[in-house]
Amino acid sequence: xxxxxxxxxxxxxxxxxxxxxxxxxxxxxxxxxxxxxxxxxxxxxxxxxxxxxxxxxxxxxxxxxxxxxxxxxxxxxxxxxxxxxxxxxxxxxxxxxxxxxxxxxxxxxxxxxxxxxxxx
Amino acid sequence: xxxxxxxxxxxxxxxxxxxxxxxxxxxxxxxxxxxxxxxxxxxxxxxxxxxxxxxxxxxxxxxxxxxxxxxxxxxxxxxxxxxxxxxxxxxxxxxxxxxxxxxxxxxxx
Numbered sequence: 346x347x348x349x350x351x352x353x354x355x356x357x358x359x360x361x362x363x364x365x366x367x368x369x370x371x372x373x374x375x376x377x378x379x380x381x382x383x384x385x386x387x388x389x390x391x392x393x394x395x396x397x398x399x400x401x402x403x404x405x406x407x408x409x410x411x412x413x414x415x416x417x418x419x420x421x422x423x424x425x426x427x428x429x430x431x432x433x434x435x436x437x438x439x440x441x442x443x444x445x446x447x448x449x450x451x452x453x454x455x456x457x458x459x460x461x462x463x464x465x
Numbered sequence: 466x467x468x469x470x471x472x473x474x475x476x477x478x479x480x481x482x483x484x485x486x487x488x489x490x491x492x493x494x495x496x497x498x499x500x501x502x503x504x505x506x507x508x509x510x511x512x513x514x515x516x517x518x519x520x521x522x523x524x525x526x527x528x529x530x531x532x533x534x535x536x537x538x539x540x541x542x543x544x545x546x547x548x549x550x551x552x553x554x555x556x557x558x559x560x561x562x563x564x565x566x567x568x569x570x571x572x573x574x
Contacts, residue, residue: 391468392503392511392554394563407562441510449499450516451556451563458510 347371349442349456357436357463363429367442367456368422375400375420380445383416383427384452385438388460393438395427397451432463469494469555469566476572477545485569487538487555495536499558502531502540506551514553515540547573 353365367381374381382397396406398416406414415428429436439458446453470488477483487494487502494500500518503511513522515531518538528543538557542549550573555566 391568392556392565394556394565396562405561446513446516446522449558450501450513452501452503452511453513453516453522455510455512 347444347454349444349454351440351442351456351459353440353459353461355460355462357432357461358465359433359463360431363427363432363436363461363463365427365440365442365459365461366424367426368424369444370423372444374418374423374425377444379448380451381425382443382445382451384441384443384455386441386458387435387438394451395429395440397443397445398425434463437461437463467564469557469564471553471555471566471569473567474570474572476574477542478574479545479547481545482541482543483545483571484539484541485553485555485571487540487557487566489536489538489557489564491536493536493557493559493564494533494538496560497558498533499563500531500533500538501556502529502538503554503556504549504551505554511554542571545573549573 348370350368380397383395398404413430418425441458442456443452444454502515505511518533
């Protein structure tokens with residue numbers, strides 16, 4: 346059974362970088378043949394797709410976050426990460442990691458989410 | 466890059482049907498058949514209800530159905546039940562990225 350779990354600091358200072366990790370169990374990031382990614386949701390607001398990747402093949406980012414977001418993979422730990430630089434209060438959100446259900450269809454499986462607050 | 470447009474709210478009585486629209490453009494919904502719908506209860510992660518416009522993942526009841534016409538997609542919930550009270554979001558592939566809808570809060574009266 347696929348399980349995704351986000352981890353990372355719950356508080357980040359403005360202008361610093363936000364770093365989150367998603368630990369996967371029940372599937373292998375490097376061999377599954379699926380896209381993995383991140384979605385966020387500011388408190389009381391809607392969902393925003395951040396980006397997704399296919400291991401060793403392709404990476405895509407939302408145009409509005411492309412300059413600040415970087416995703417990476419540690420295949421040995423079956424984890425993937427998100428780094429978002431130069432954060433502001435607008436980046437305060439619950440961050441979800443996810444895996445597509447089938448090709449081209451994001452977020453068939455979700456982590457529980459982690460709240461990250463940007464504040465001094 | 467604008468969010469897809471959904472009505473802020475919708476409602477219906479138990480047993481009735483409610484349809485939620487999701488308006489996009491010819492760069493997203495109008496161009497691709499990768500439209501998905503998600504249900505989110507308060508404090509929970511969203512759940513995939515519909516993918517590729519009309520398909521249901523295993524375990525999603527048949528009373529959830531999706532459709533698309535031109536640049537607008539729709540989700541219909543038939544036979545409303547109390548547990549259907551939630552927020553609903555659409556999303557569409559937009560060529561290299563995905564764009565979400567603004568969300569619709571469904572109330573079961």
